[in-house]
Amino acid sequence: MTEAKKPAATVNAGAGIRPLVAGNWKMNGLQAALGEAIAVRDAILASPPKADVMLCPPATLTMVLAEIAKGGLLQLGGQDCHSNASGAHTGDVSAEMLRDAGATAVIVGHSERRTDHGECDRDIRAKASAAHRAGLVAIVCVGETAGERAAGLTLQVVARQLAGAVPDEATAASTVVAYEPVWAIGTGLTPTLADVAEVHGAIRKALAARFGGEGERMRILYGGSVKPQNARELMAVPNVDGALVGGASLKASDFLGIIAAYGG
Numbered sequence: 001m002t003e004a005k006k007p008a009a010t011v012n013a014g015a016g017i018r019p020l021v022a023g024n025w026k027m028n029g030l031q032a033a034l035g036e037a038i039a040v041r042d043a044i045l046a047s048p049p050k051a052d053v054m055l056c057p058p059a060t061l062t063m064v065l066a067e068i069a070k071g072g073l074l075q076l077g078g079q080d081c082h083s084n085a086s087g088a089h090t091g092d093v094s095a096e097m098l099r100d101a102g103a104t105a106v107i108v109g110h111s112e113r114r115t116d117h118g119e120c121d122r123d124i125r126a127k128a129s130a131a132h133r134a135g136l137v138a139i140v141c142v143g144e145t146a147g148e149r150a151a152g153l154t155l156q157v158v159a160r161q162l163a164g165a166v167p168d169e170a171t172a173a174s175t176v177v178a179y180e181p182v183w184a185i186g187t188g189l190t191p192t193l194a195d196v197a198e199v200h201g202a203i204r205k206a207l208a209a210r211f212g213g214e215g216e217r218m219r220i221l222y223g224g225s226v227k228p229q230n231a232r233e234l235m236a237v238p239n240v241d242g243a244l245v246g247g248a249s250l251k252a253s254d255f256l257g258i259i260a261a262y263g264g
């Protein structure tokens, strides 16, 4: 007797929300890595997924990647921005500069920025508003530490971060929320699907309560050790509208394996 084949999980494309799969290269990527982006660009053009696809390279590669992406489906994002448009801020990049370089979005409040640079929710809200000012989509990251989860504080922490870091002018078109449990980033660990559903459900509720219909349509990404092997089941969780991907976005084959959850 042959075992019945388990049906593949279906990914969410509900409520008219177009999912987003965004790759965060972090401080990785010399020009030699551009071939990976070209491979992603070519693959999604040949077989368009039912999701937006974005790469967030280091700032040094933004302009050249914008050239590479021109006319195709691949979108570009920054990894951080300053809240000011210009000025005496050595080493920083403004949202306007990212827009000028060809980006359409920027990640703000990644836990590595919170940890390495001491960013708080107020800083992140100012950066998200700067993104909006420049015409960029703000991808606002929230998520609890291992200690906070162990203490049962996950929903409280995420609610506080959302209230503090998402600006009042946020709309479904201008803002994406990324739920990234800090302890799942780069560790190979992921929450249970039930835990992901619980947090994404709470985020949806909070966004809808604050922003009405805009909050109901705002994309909520899951991030933290998303791989080709777990993407489909994670993306099928209610209120998961795509993924923010770190390590697995560096290799086109892995990233495309995740995008394949959306049929690409």
Ligand code: PEP
Pocket: 024, 180, 184, 185, 186, 187, 188, 223, 224, 225, 226, 244, 245, 246, 247, 248
């Ligand atoms: C991230 O840093 O945003 C991330 C999700 O990383 P990884 O996929 O490597 O866990």
